[in-house]
Amino acid sequence: MSPDLALLRLHVNGGDVDVAAPPHWTLLEVLRYRLGLTGSKQGCDKGDCGACTVLFDGKARLSCITLAGDATGHRVTTIEGLVTKEGLDVLQRTFDEAGALQCGFCQPGMILSARACLDRNPSASRDDIKCALASNLCRCTGYTKIFEAVEMAAREGKKAELGGPVGGSVPPLKDPTPVSGARR
Amino acid sequence: MNAPKMPADRADPLTHTRSPNRVFGPQPPGEKFEVIGKRLKKVDAAVKATGEAVYTDDIVLPGMLHGKTLRSPHAHARIRRIDTSRAERLEGVCGVVTGAEMPVKFGVIPWTPDETALAVDKVRFVGDPVAAVAAVDEETAIAALELIDVEYELLPALLDPEESLRRTDVQIHEGRPGKNGNITKEVLLEFGHAEQALAASDFVVEDDYFFHGTAHAPIETHVAVARYGSDDVLTLWSATQIPHYVHRELARVLDLPAPRIRVIQPHLGGAFGGKSDPFSLEFCACKLAIKTRRPVKFLYTREEEFYAHRGRHPMQMHFRTGMSREGKITAVDSKILIDGGAYSSFGLVTTYYAGQLLTGPNDIPNYRFHSTRVFTNKPPCGPKRGHGSVQPRFALEVQIDRLAEMAGLDPIEVRRKNNQGANTTTVNGQRVTSNAFDQCLDVVEEASGWKQRRGRLGRGRGLGVAGSMYISGTNYCVYPNDMPQAGIQIKVDRSGLVTVFTGASDIGQGSNSVVAYIVAEELGMRVEDLRVIAADSDLCPVDLGAYSSRITFMVGNAAIHAARKLREQVQAAVGAEWKIAPKQVALAGGFVFDLEDRSRVLSSAQAFQLAEAKFETLGSTGSYNTPNLGGSYRGGTIGASPAYSFTACVAEVEVDLETGEVKVPHVWTAHDCGRALAPILVEGQIEGSAYMGFGEVFLEDHDVDERGLHMRPSLLDYTIPTSLDCPEFHASIVESLDPEGPYGAKEAGEGPLHPTIPAIANAIHDACGIWLTKLPFTPAKVVKALAEQKRSKPPTSHRNGGV
Numbered sequence: 001m002s003p004d005l006a007l008l009r010l011h012v013n014g015g016d017v018d019v020a021a022p023p024h025w026t027l028l029e030v031l032r033y034r035l036g037l038t039g040s041k042q043g044c045d046k047g048d049c050g051a052c053t054v055l056f057d058g059k060a061r062l063s064c065i066t067l068a069g070d071a072t073g074h075r076v077t078t079i080e081g082l083v084t085k086e087g088l089d090v091l092q093r094t095f096d097e098a099g100a101l102q103c104g105f106c107q108p109g110m111i112l113s114a115r116a117c118l119d120r121n122p123s124a125s126r127d128d129i130k131c132a133l134a135s136n137l138c139r140c141t142g143y144t145k146i147f148e149a150v151e152m153a154a155r156e157g158k159k160a161e162l163g164g165p166v167g168g169s170v171p172p173l174k175d176p177t178p179v180s181g182a183r184r
Numbered sequence: 185m186n187a188p189k190m191p192a193d194r195a196d197p198l199t200h201t202r203s204p205n206r207v208f209g210p211q212p213p214g215e216k217f218e219v220i221g222k223r224l225k226k227v228d229a230a231v232k233a234t235g236e237a238v239y240t241d242d243i244v245l246p247g248m249l250h251g252k253t254l255r256s257p258h259a260h261a262r263i264r265r266i267d268t269s270r271a272e273r274l275e276g277v278c279g280v281v282t283g284a285e286m287p288v289k290f291g292v293i294p295w296t297p298d299e300t301a302l303a304v305d306k307v308r309f310v311g312d313p314v315a316a317v318a319a320v321d322e323e324t325a326i327a328a329l330e331l332i333d334v335e336y337e338l339l340p341a342l343l344d345p346e347e348s349l350r351r352t353d354v355q356i357h358e359g360r361p362g363k364n365g366n367i368t369k370e371v372l373l374e375f376g377h378a379e380q381a382l383a384a385s386d387f388v389v390e391d392d393y394f395f396h397g398t399a400h401a402p403i404e405t406h407v408a409v410a411r412y413g414s415d416d417v418l419t420l421w422s423a424t425q426i427p428h429y430v431h432r433e434l435a436r437v438l439d440l441p442a443p444r445i446r447v448i449q450p451h452l453g454g455a456f457g458g459k460s461d462p463f464s465l466e467f468c469a470c471k472l473a474i475k476t477r478r479p480v481k482f483l484y485t486r487e488e489e490f491y492a493h494r495g496r497h498p499m500q501m502h503f504r505t506g507m508s509r510e511g512k513i514t515a516v517d518s519k520i521l522i523d524g525g526a527y528s529s530f531g532l533v534t535t536y537y538a539g540q541l542l543t544g545p546n547d548i549p550n551y552r553f554h555s556t557r558v559f560t561n562k563p564p565c566g567p568k569r570g571h572g573s574v575q576p577r578f579a580l581e582v583q584i585d586r587l588a589e590m591a592g593l594d595p596i597e598v599r600r601k602n603n604q605g606a607n608t609t610t611v612n613g614q615r616v617t618s619n620a621f622d623q624c625l626d627v628v629e630e631a632s633g634w635k636q637r638r639g640r641l642g643r644g645r646g647l648g649v650a651g652s653m654y655i656s657g658t659n660y661c662v663y664p665n666d667m668p669q670a671g672i673q674i675k676v677d678r679s680g681l682v683t684v685f686t687g688a689s690d691i692g693q694g695s696n697s698v699v700a701y702i703v704a705e706e707l708g709m710r711v712e713d714l715r716v717i718a719a720d721s722d723l724c725p726v727d728l729g730a731y732s733s734r735i736t737f738m739v740g741n742a743a744i745h746a747a748r749k750l751r752e753q754v755q756a757a758v759g760a761e762w763k764i765a766p767k768q769v770a771l772a773g774g775f776v777f778d779l780e781d782r783s784r785v786l787s788s789a790q791a792f793q794l795a796e797a798k799f800e801t802l803g804s805t806g807s808y809n810t811p812n813l814g815g816s817y818r819g820g821t822i823g824a825s826p827a828y829s830f831t832a833c834v835a836e837v838e839v840d841l842e843t844g845e846v847k848v849p850h851v852w853t854a855h856d857c858g859r860a861l862a863p864i865l866v867e868g869q870i871e872g873s874a875y876m877g878f879g880e881v882f883l884e885d886h887d888v889d890e891r892g893l894h895m896r897p898s899l900l901d902y903t904i905p906t907s908l909d910c911p912e913f914h915a916s917i918v919e920s921l922d923p924e925g926p927y928g929a930k931e932a933g934e935g936p937l938h939p940t941i942p943a944i945a946n947a948i949h950d951a952c953g954i955w956l957t958k959l960p961f962t963p964a965k966v967v968k969a970l971a972e973q974k975r976s977k978p979p980t981s982h983r984n985g986g987v
Binding site: 032037038039040041042043045046048049051078079080083088092093095096097098099101103104105106107108111129130131133134135136137139140141142143144145146147 | 225228230401453455486867910915
């Protein structure tokens with residue numbers, strides 16, 4: 001092994017994994033380039049955008065400004081780790097149903113911040129949710145449907161069930177009746 | 185032997201029959217809509233929610249190298265010499281490329297190619313790409329950049345558009361003989377008699393407005409991966425929203441036959457117009473892949489993203505608008521100076537759009553605009569959501585409110601009065617078909633409690649309104665040709681799977697989902713039995729890309745066209761089997777049944793098998809082209825669209841009269857999108873548009889300092905709204921059923937942004953009596969305007985109590 005690589009034992013998504021990586025590498029680099037966990041995104045590489053957010057002992061943390069070495073001895077959960085044998089995390093389903101996903105690039109980080117928020121406070125109010133997501137930038141949605149998705153998940157609790165089929169019908173969030181446009 | 189020279193697109197005599205315009209009407213193909221208009225999941229939502237979706241930066245190829253770009257530290261300089269030899273000798277460096285190896289100029293508009301992949305002779309802004317390196321890893325590539333020696337001869341930098349206009353001794357691009365090369369485009373058009381009409385008006389307002397530069401700031405930066413195989417096929421994966429134009433320009437710049445090039449757009453992490461030009465990294469990745477015979481990836485840093493820019497053009501706008509005592513607009517006269525930055529990009533179109541897109545929903549009987557775009561030594565501007573018209577819309581809608589106040593009329597009433605309505609032609613010759621602007625006004629008036637609340641909110645609080653109109657695609661194809669603007673291919677499998685191939689770019693707006701919903705509707709299928717393959721030049725028919733709000737309208741019509749042919753084949757085959765008329769065969773929900781005897785049922789797959797037996801291998805193509813539209817003057821087709829969307833917006837503000845801080849608790853937006861094919865997606869576009877407009881008003885400011893250095897090249901300094909900054913966005917859909925849109929649909933992605941900005945400006949006036957005319961509205965500007973108001977006016981003159 002090259003002497004300038006550090007051997008790290010990380011605990012990622014429920015399992016131990018040994019990684020050899022340059023000692024200056026961030027957790028995001030190790031996740032993306034060593035472990036192939038590309039669900040964690042790089043949007044700024046300096047802690048501004050939140051696309052790299054992971055759970056670190058259950059709390060939201062920016063992996064692009066966390067040294068991989070500092071992750072040893074901690075539980076790291078990425079977006080891939082939210083999917084279990086029982087199916088998707090309820091948030092992954094409600095983000096889908098609420099239409100909270102447009103380009104989807106910020107969403108792994110956003111969903112993980114939302115997970116940390118609901119784990120901390122299962123009955124989080126809209127203001128709690130807004131605060132919890134304040135370090136995750138979304139450029140597509142204006143956040144409205146993201147808030148609705150997190151609220152839906154909070155209402156359902158954490159009982160994860162498999163999502164409906166792609167393109168399946170979703171319950172309306174509000175009165176969906178459009179206004180008739182017939183000109184008077 | 186020399187190969188025969190390929191004719192230019194337009195020069196080929198075989199292409200001179202224009203592909204037809206087809207209209208299918210707003211009705212469902214069957215008894216009622218089964219898929220269209222329902223609140224459905226997106227086809228790609230699950231893979232995005234789980235992190236499975238592969239974006240360009242997630243692609244890793246065997247032996248892949250990492251590319252990096254050396255950029256100019258000077259705003260304007262001549263390159264005397266580039267020496268790459270030290271970089272080439274660095275261990276781990278596999279290839280270096282400079283502008284001399286790719287001297288062919290490119291540009292998305294074929295009339296104004298003025299960019300090169302890397303600088304040739306000159307750099308024109310801080311950040312202009314100069315050389316590129318491919319190395320075994322990112323660190324080595326960065327180290328190699330330090331070893332490239334560039335000798336610059338500094339030139340005076342023009343950072344002020346007025347100086348560019350004035351000075352001919354400093355030329356950013358060489359002009360034609362006798363012309364100022366700093367002027368990229370000038371348009372002066374007059375319809376009616378603006379001067380006389382203004383002179384005869386009861387009220388006239390005249391003001392200067394400024395719209396600042398803003399950036400797209402998608403969360404995914406530019407990224408490209410190129411591979412050149414031993415089969416001589418060049419493949420580029422790129423985060424682009426216009427794969428077709430990238431394909432064309434790659435062939436020209438790299439001097440490769442276009443059939444040897446494959447361009448693929450993977451999942452894309454936001455674009456908003458910022459990925460609609462071909463970019464340096466796409467050419468460099470390809471060139472270095474060819475040179476090194478290894479795959480090469482370029483990923484722009486966030487700082488590079490800000491310098492690559494193509495954001496909203498700063499505009500200095502002088503506007504005069506006249507109104508009669510009854511509240512009818514009499515004339516508009518505008519003079520606009522557009523700061524284009526260092527290159528043309530879409531600037532020719534921007535210069536037209538700054539005037540051409542303003543002639544609705546308000547009827548303007550006399551209209552003159554004079555817009556001039558100039559080069560400056562700054563990051564190049566380009567198209568951003570609401571291209572070219574968001575800036576003048578701000579000026580016009582504020583002036584309408586000023587005039588309404590002078591006439592003593594309600595601002596919503598004034599807009600109703602001036603609405604040109606459906607089935608009209610604007611003063612500049614644009615055909616308007618469906619128009620539900622009045623209903624949009626009704627909705628926001630009601631939702632915001634306008635009648636009960638306006639003027640009764642107390643000191644510092646107010647409501648403001650604005651309206652707008654936007655194109656659903658443009659008649660003006662970027663390169664003139666007679667071929668369809670959109671194409672679709674459909675393949676039907678015996679298993680019951682239908683695969684739809686579209687060149688359209690899903691940039692998050694959900695175009696793949698819309699295509700899937702339309703084909704599912706036509707073929708009576710479940711959406712999950714359908715797959716969409718998009719934006720891959722080897723597999724998909726050409727589509728021009730995600731710009732001008734064109735995809736739903738154009739690709740949607742092409743999808744109906746292709747799918748309806750298959751629908752008719754299925755109906756004919758099943759009808760023959762059951763010995764009933766084809767139109768008695770219904771397709772819905774994954775089944776095919778007899779309308780007269782609903783117990784007689786086949787699965788879609790069984791029906792496809794009957795059709796395959798009767799008609800042989802099933803497949804179908806569809807396409808869309810616009811009708812001939814637009815005024816018969818030079819530029820008359822620019823801004824001509826097969827349909828226009830309409831939006832009304834009311835904003836509520838709370839102005840802190842001490843600190844100048846403005847809070848926006850609510851924004852109500854009602855948008856006429858024709859038929860909402862996918863209501864969740866339409867709401868998302870309305871909310872996202874309002875969000876983006878809100879950010880531009882208060883938070884975002886793209887600018888450079890006196891050396892040409894970006895003032896805020898990070899997402900910490902260039903502040904885009906967070907979850908805590910945003911107002912409550914209330915989105916309402918108004919359906920007007922367009923006669924030519926797919927099932928009556930029009931655009932939703934760009935129109936709803938426009939009125940957000942003037943609605944907020946008008947609300948601030950309603951709250952405290954000041955007119956803010958220079959964006960962004962910082963607390964300092966608010967405080968200054970309040971102080972000026974105090975000096976010039978007694979405090980009780982304003983309805984809400986003044987200051």
